[in-house]
Amino acid sequence: MKRRYCIAGNWKMNPPGAAGGLLLEMREKLDEITAVDLIICPPFTALDNARQLFQNFRITIGAQNLFWEDKGAYTGEISASMLSAIGVEYVIIGHSERRQYFDDTDETVNKRMKAALKAGLKPILCLGETESEREDGITFEVVRKQFRGALEGIEIKELKDFMIAYEPVWAIGTGKTAKPADAQEVHELLRKLLAEKYTFEFSESTRILYGGSVKPDNAEGLFRQPDIDGALIGGASLSTVSFRQIAEAAEFLTTNEHE
Ligand code: 13P
Numbered sequence: 001m002k003r004r005y006c007i008a009g010n011w012k013m014n015p016p017g018a019a020g021g022l023l024l025e026m027r028e029k030l031d032e033i034t035a036v037d038l039i040i041c042p043p044f045t046a047l048d049n050a051r052q053l054f055q056n057f058r059i060t061i062g063a064q065n066l067f068w069e070d071k072g073a074y075t076g077e078i079s080a081s082m083l084s085a086i087g088v089e090y091v092i093i094g095h096s097e098r099r100q101y102f103d104d105t106d107e108t109v110n111k112r113m114k115a116a117l118k119a120g121l122k123p124i125l126c127l128g129e130t131e132s133e134r135e136d137g138i139t140f141e142v143v144r145k146q147f148r149g150a151l152e153g154i155e156i157k158e159l160k161d162f163m164i165a166y167e168p169v170w171a172i173g174t175g176k177t178a179k180p181a182d183a184q185e186v187h188e189l190l191r192k193l194l195a196e197k198y199t200f201e202f203s204e205s206t207r208i209l210y211g212g213s214v215k216p217d218n219a220e221g222l223f224r225q226p227d228i229d230g231a232l233i234g235g236a237s238l239s240t241v242s243f244r245q246i247a248e249a250a251e252f253l254t255t256n257e258h259e
Contacts, residue, residue: 002229003204003205003229004207004229004254005035005036005230005250005251005254006037006038006209007038007230007231007233007243007246007247008038008040008041008124008165008209008230008232008233008237009041009233009237009238009243010041010064010095010211010232010233010237011042011043011046011064011237012043012097013043014043014238015238018046019042019045019046019049019050020046020049020053022238023042023046023049023053024053026040026059026240027053027054027057028240029240029241029243029244030240030247031058033058033244034058034251035250035251036230036250036251036254037060038058038059039059039061039062039089039090040054040059040061041061041063041064041090042061043064044064044078047061047063047088048086051086051087051088061087061088061089062089062090062122062124063083063090063091063092063121064092065078065091065092065093065095065098065112066078066121068080068111068112068114079115079119080118080121081119083121084119084120084121088121089121089122090121090122090124091116091121092123092124092126092165093113093123093124093125093126093150094112094113094125094126094150096169096172097172100169105149106146106148106149106150109125109149109150110149110150110151110153110154113125113151114154117154117158117159117162122162123162124163124165124209124232125150125151125164125165126164126211126232127143127147127150127165127166128142128143128146128166128168128169128171128211129168130142130169130170131169131170134168134170139168139186143166143186143189143190144189147190147193148197151197156199156202159202159206162206163206163207163208163229164190164206164208164209165208165209165210165232166183166208166210166211167232168183168186169212171212172211173213173234175213176213177212177213177215177222178210180222180224180228183210183228184225184227184228187210188227191206191208191227194206207229207230208228208229209228209230209231210222210228211232213235214232214233214236215236215242215246216246219249219250220249220252220253223249223250223253230250231250
């Protein structure tokens with residue numbers, strides 16, 4: 001069974017300055033893509049504008065992080081209820097850049113997951129190994145540990161429309177994409193872990209995205225893998241041309257290859 005593809009853009013701390021122009025361009029260029037789900041995750045400052053601009057359009061919006069407390073004296077933080085109050089639907093949790101530069105751990109990722117679910121947000125849980133972990137042959141172990149840590153104490157009934165993004169750290173922003181077969185291996189492991197922790201049906205219906213230097217010329221090969229259900233895209237999501245081309249690759253496979 002092939003799941004409906006999801007193409008998500010993680011804009012990270014981009015573009016510098018106001019994001020309105022790029023949001024408008026995305027709205028214009030992506031509205032004809034109907035066979036795949038599209039998500040854009042701009043910086044916090046652009047979320048409200050994005051929500052207004054995408055109203056009645058097909059793109060949904062996501063945030064890139066949240067804090068697990070609901071309110072209080074936490075200068076500079078944003079809570080799950082603040083995001084859902086302005087109509088944000090998705091939230092990226094546990095991105096490797098948060099783990100690397102802002103001390104996110106499996107434990108804090110788990111707290112963020114719980115806060116997001118409680119507020120009705122749909123998490124996109126990121127995990128993946130570093131280059132040295134891959135070289136040491138411990139990719140599966142690392143991914144398994146991150147998976148278990150993030151989902152500790154979370155029940156199946158809480159996980160509505162939740163997604164995982166496998167993002168090998170060595171492939172992020174480096175131009176080194178994982179080979180489709182290597183990515184597939186990890187996606188297959190994740191699907192197995194979902195089935196073990198929850199149910200087979202849940203694991204079959206949960207989308208697992210790949211992230212790490214996805215570009216128009218490598219997207220189709222990745223999307224052809226049975227357990228790759230789309231992509232979480234950094235650099236290439238900042239251009240309407242490349243983001244659209246990647247979405248078209250998924251749309252092409254949906255309409256031509258899969259019944
Ligand atoms: P790049 O596509 O720029 O490698 O970034 C991937 C990523 O981190 C998406 O979350």
